[in-house]
Amino acid sequence: MPGVAARFDEVCAEFADHLAVIDSTGEESYAALGERSARLATVLQGKGLQPGERCAIMVPRSRDTLALILAILRVGAVYVPLDPAYPRAQLDFIVADCAPRLIIAEGSALASVGDLNGVLVDLADIAAASEAADPAPLHASHRDDPAYIMYTSGSTGKPKGVIVPQRAILRLVHGQTFTALSPQTRFLNLAPLAFDASTLEIWGPLLNGGCAAIIDEVQPSLDTIAADIARLGATSAWLTAGLFNALADHRLEAFGPLEEVLTGGDVLSPVHVRKVMDAHPSLQIINGYGPTENTTFSCCYRIPRDGETLANGGAIPIGDAIAGTSVHIVDDKLVPVGEGEVGELVVGGDGVALGYLNRPELTAQKFVDDVFSPGATLYRTGDLVRRRADGAIDFLGRNDRQIKIAGKRIELDEIEHALRAAPGVADAAVAAFEGPTGKAIAAFVKADADADASAVLQDGIRAHLKSALPDYMMPAALRVLPDFPLTPNGKIDRKALLAGLDTAADTSAAAQPVDGEIAGKLASVFEGLLGHAVDRHSNFFDLGLRSLDLMRAHAIILRDVSAKVALVDLFRHPNVEALAAHLRATFDTASDGSIRRCRDANSGAIAVVGMSGRFPGAQNVAEFWANILAARDCITHFDATELEDTFDESLRRDASYVKARPVLADVDRFDAGFFGVLAREAALTDPQQRLFLEIAWEAFEDAGYDPATIAGAVGVFAGTSMNTYFLKHVLSDRGVIDEFTSQFQIGEYQKLVGAGDFVATRTAYKLGLRGPAISMQTACSTSLTAISMAVENLRAGRCDMALAGGVSVTFPQKRGYFYQEGGMGAPDGVCRPFDADAKGTVFGCGAGVVLLKRLDDAIADEDPIYAVIRGVGINNDGSDKVGFTAPSVDAQARAIAIAHAEAGIDPASVGYIEAHGTATPLGDPIEFTGLVQA
Structure with a gap:
């Protein structure tokens, strides 16, 4: 098997005129990129770089960088x-550890590596020198020769260098x-070069005749990413789970041009995956898993659109081994575990790295003989x-x-080492x-016994960590304690430490109250991200925010505070006061008081943890959602022979008689034995009550609960329509009616219980x-009123869970209706x-x-959470309207305003509204x- 550079030469020969790379400065064909890299190789050899030696590179994403890597x-x-x-201490260690022959840097990076060991080279200088150089011949690399060394977090306090061979890239x-890697692929290049996702982003297109589409801005905003995906014509992208979620929340349109998105690096959010899939029906999303030590990916899972995982909100699997990889699930002795049992994942094949640079003991511990091959x-x-x-x-x-x-993989012990050295x-x-x-x-x-605790917290530790660790490893919470809790065997009890964590106290100075000025609005944004009050003079990274968090904050600031702020401003002015001062000096930021501080995230919030339903043309929520996505008409239009009404034929043939209605299937079917209901009792019970009982059970199942084992109080709040089943099928003749009414409330209990509106108590x-x-029973608002009652009872502590619907x-069911001009019914059986x-x-x-459950309880119990109810508005519109069945504009507005106020949100922040549109000429306006x- 040829090496990476040899494979690139083969692609160049086949696709010489194809576009190989594009960035903001231009584009380049395979022939041009190949020739330029060969000339750069000559210059590198002239600088003394020899086969097997290391060349450290501190350069941004660009066409020049790809040519440089190919030349190396x-x-x-x-x-x-x-x-x-990376902080200077970490760069010093890496350079000392890998002992590079050359260090190649560009722009501002030159100053930061100016006195590191090694020969420093300016990329611009060697690029200029290469223009007059002859192309260097290709060195014949072996498949097991190293291609690159990538440093990851280490448990001993120092990063460890993973040696990745050429075969692993191939x-x-x-x-x-x-994933689709072909001459038609345009793969987005977005990851930092020191993050192993760059391996796929670079070599995926370049070794298959595709195009590397480079976002060359060092720290692009969500706006930039979305715009550049479209501008560059990218078809594929790899996004960390956090970035994927941020784009889904703030720039959903970014996914539009893409055909495939690979994501991972952390557990995926089914909610965000579903959101992106729903918005972009042709997009394939792939969950990728793999450590740097096995070269980017070991397993992948192409997420199906019709799978049970997304429908039920379950965890998304990592799939199975990709080609050239073997995976095994084993115990601590490397013996395979039984089917379905939990074990450690071990991986083999050509993607396995050669070990850790200068770390023989750790290499022997983690890279072991393959007992299967x-x-x-x-x-x-x-x-x-x-499995x-x-x-x-x-x-x-x-x-x-x-x-x-x-x-990025982080060893917590490395952070502990850095802290102990503070x-x-x-x-x-x-x-x-x-x-x-x-x-x-x-x-x-x-x-220390002689150190002032507050001074240690405020002055020493944060500054020390910033000099020793990259920003993504900075603690979000930092506490100084007199003593640590211990486990019975004398070890630090980290669970107890976390149990006592009070994030609201993680400020090094008193947090100022939010006001109506620009600083108050900015503080509200960061408090929303962090979940606690912030010191407006503290550095964003000291507060525990990471680069991705600042991208999220930037998107929110653009929407809620100022449309004229750049992402780089958050890095140049890295605290609330500094950023506010910058905005005040640059823009007119007069406050209109329209942005209010959000309430505490969990204050009065109610989580939806389970759901179930039956709908026309759908037996469950998943089928209902599929019908919406497919725009299926679920109204049944009947032939005259199907109708079950009592009208005579002349009325059925009347031009105004509309033979259409949405119906539910199988309402006559009920598993009476499952619920302990006798056959006679079931026959007399309103099918509405039977149906609600079934979906109530399914809602518990959906949330992962058995109602028989729930210790706390569970409320039921529900309503039904008029019981027409009782009128049509139980009160079969005048004699039955007379008997029922004569014994009403004293006799005929089965009829009474089955007929009465006892859906909740039953x-x-x-x-x-x-x-x-x-x-x-509140007519058209019954189900939502039931939910509002459930929310009120949960907040008041009258129950711990609640069913509402x-x-x-x-x-x-199979009946029509007579259309009247100006009436409520549609003339053609279609609701618009x-x-x-x-x-x-x-x-x-x-x-x-x-x-439903209180959000605090749902989070503590690790329940699935579909949605969060933060505010409810309920009122009545009185007599100030044209008629009893007509709605009132002012009353509707009041109910909505009540919900907004209770939720503590700015109405401008609402991105989706579900409204009670009846399609009637009076109601909808x-x-x-x-x-x-x-």
Whole structure:
């Protein structure tokens, strides 16, 4: 197998005129890029670079950089990417550890590496010198020769260099099927060179005849990323899970031009994946997993659109091994675990690195003999996984002290080492926790006996860490404690440390109250990201924010504060006061008082943790959603022979009789035995009550609960339509009616219970629920009123969980209605809400229920969370309207304003509204006007 540079030469010969690379400065064909890299190789040889030697590079993404990397490999040397964002101490260590023959830098990076060991070379100088140079011949590299060394976090306090061979790059991008890599691929280059995602971004297109599409801005904003994806014509991109989520939340249109998106580096959010898939139906999303030690990817999972995982909100698997890779799930003795059991993931194949530079003991510990393929090597990932029944692998976490943040692996012990070296620190402990913006790091220190604790916190530690660690490793929370809690065996109890973590106290100075000025608005943005008050004079990174968090903050500031702020401003003015001063000096920032501080994220917030439903043409929520996405018409239009009404033929043939109605399937079917209901009881019970009982059970199942084992109180709040089943099928003749009414309330209990509006109490009884059970009827708003009642009872502590919803099934189902000009019914059996052609509505059937919990409890119990209810507005419109069935503009606006105020949100921040559009000429304009007024 040829080396990487040889493979590139083969691609050049085949695709000489194809576009190889494009950035903001221009574009280059394969022939031009190949020739330029060969001339650069000559210059590098003249500088003394020899095969096998290392060349450190501190250069930004650009066409010149790709030519430089190709030139290094063409010489047979090894490139070592350096990130200029690393602190000086870390750069010093890396350079000393890898002992490069050359250090190549560009622009401002030249000054930061000016006195590092090695020969410093300006990229601009060698690029200029290469114009007159002859092309260098290709050095014949072996497949096992190193291609690059990439440094990752190390548990001993120092980064470790992963030696990646040429074969590993070729295995990642050649002959693969996990992603589309072809001459038609335009792969976005966005990752820093010192992050191993760059391996795929560079070599994926260049070794397959495709094009590397480079975003060459060092720290691009979400706006820039979205615009450049379109400008560069990118078809594929790799995004960390955090960046993927940020784009989904703030720049959803960014995904439009793409055909495939690979994401990973952390556990994916099914909510964000579903959001992107729904907005872009042709986009393929791929979950990629793999450590640097196995060259970017070991496993991939092409997320299906119709899979149960997204429909149910479950964890997205990492899939299975990509080509050229073997994966095994083993115990600590490397013996395969049983089917479905949890074990450590070990990986083999051509992607396995050669080990760690200058770390023989660690290499021997992590790179072991392949017991499944003698003569080969396995890498022990330390990741705990389990294989599912369908063959895909679920990622379950780590078996050590390593975490991932922003796609980068971090050894928590490295941070502890750095803390212990800080002035005034006697001991340190570090742990990871889930913060408002994702996984975050908490640091705890004990001060020396003669050190002032507050001075240690405010002056020493943060400054020391900034000089020793990159920003993505900075703790989000930092505490000085007199002593550490210990476990029974005398070790630091990190769980107890986290249990006592009070993020609201993580400020080194008193947090100022939010005011109406620009600083107050900015503070509100950062408080929303961090979940606690901020010191307006503290550096953003000292507060625990990372680069990705600043990208999120920038998007929010653009939307809510000022449309004239650049992402770079957040780095140049890295605290609230400094940024506010910059904006005040540059722009007119007069406050109109329209932006209010959000409430505490969990104050009165209610989580939707389960849901279920039946709808026309859909037996569950997933099918209902699929019908919406496919724009299916779920209204049934009947033949005259199908109708079950009692009209005679002449009326059915009347031109005004509309033979259309949405119906529910299988409402006559009920598993009475499952719910302990006798056959006679079931026959007398309103199908609406039977149906609600079924979906109530399914909502518990959806949330992962068995109602029989729930210890706390569970409320039920629900309503039904009029019980027409009772009228049509139970009160079958005058004699039955007379008997029922004569014995009403004293006899005929089965008919009474089955007929009465007891949907809430009957559900509570059958499922053994002991909270409030209230049936209600408020016409068209019944289900939402049920939810508002559930929210009120949860907030008041009257129950710990609540079912809320409604059901409407009226009989006969297969019936039509008479259209009247100006009436409520549509003339053609089609409902067109908020449409210029709207002429009326169509009444139908359906059932839905949600399972609710207080958000604090849902998070603590690790429940699935579909949505969060923060505000409810409920009122009545009185008599100030044209008629009893007509809505009122002012009353609708008041209800909406009440919900806004209770939620503590700015109405301008609302991005989606679901409205009660009836498609009637009277109702829709009033509804719309009420929304506008609110």
